[in-house]
Amino acid sequence: MPSNAPRPSDPSRLVSLLWEPSDRPGRTGLTKQAVVENAIAIADAEGLGALTMRRVADRLGVGAMTLYTHVPGKPELVELMLDAVAVEAYADGALPGEQDGWRAGLRHIAERNWRHHLRHPWTVEMVPGRPVLGPGVSAKYELELAPLDGIGLSDLEMDQVLCGVLALVESTARQQVGLGRVRAAGGDLDWWATVSPALARSMGESRFPLAGRVGAAAGEAAGAGDPHAVMRLSLDLLLDGVAGRLR
Known part of the structure; x- marks a missing residue:
């Protein structure tokens, strides 16, 4: 695989991230939900090309390595983002x-x-x-x-x-x-x-x-x-x- 190719997500870890009900904060107080919400804010404003783990970490005021205790990398983060925004389509109850x-x-x-x-x-x-x-x-x-x-x-x-x-x-x-x-x-x-x-x-x-x-x-x-x-x-x-x- 070329060195610049995107890293594929780990399916088993991704399923756990998507379906795991708990979102306990880490030692810094950071949660998976906060990571996803801030990543969505960056992508909404600037597109996926602007989204990096470091950009999310800077926005949260933590080191980039801190994010990896919650999300393994950008491929998993993007899938968490897609799943998070999916619920918005009918949030007003008009089904x-x-x-x-x-x-x-x-x-x-x-x-x-x-x-x-x-x-x-x-x-x-x-x-x-x-x-x-x-x-x-x-x-x-x-x-x-x-x-x-x-x-x-x-x-x-x-x-x-x-x-x-x-x-x-x-x-x-x-x-x-x-x-x-x-x-x-x-x-x-x-x-x-x-x-x-x-x-x-x-x-x-x-x-x-x-x-x-x-x-x-x-x-x-x-x-x-x-x-x-x-x-x-x-x-x-x-x-x-x-x-x-x-x-």
Whole structure:
């Protein structure tokens, strides 16, 4: 393994960290919860790239080695962070299974996850892989399956539909986060309007007629370039597909 490769987490230690109910303070008074909360604050403000064990230790006013008595390293810390923020999505008690039908339940899930990703932009920076199976993520999964239970889908189909909704939201939220960063850096969000006349001249109408026609319509439409609008339309199409499967 190259020396600069990220260290893989220890699965058995990670399961213990995620599910261990106690959070006794160490000799310095530091707790695992404090480590996770401060790591989330850094990632929320600056992204995962800025998160290091030393940054968390400095924020807590302790030595970096003190953190390792609570969390083995950054891979485990990130998974603890993901599990901790998962419980926020429905903390107000508005649950997916209590919405008016499965369509409303899935739309509720989509909107809550959209807001969740924008509140914690670092959650869309994660490389896709195995799920984090901590109590927070497991509880969220349980709540999000509820609208699909008993409507006529198999257990596998329930999981796949939910995964499709969450993947759609994550991909469009990632685009929204990117636009927000461009805006924060003073970048040009009217790029398409600026470049389209020159691009049209270069492409020519005859070379790419279909791409030119559809691209022009997309660029001129109300809400053009709005990832949230893309998410909502794509979700409606996905839900129509589920309804067709049920029929």
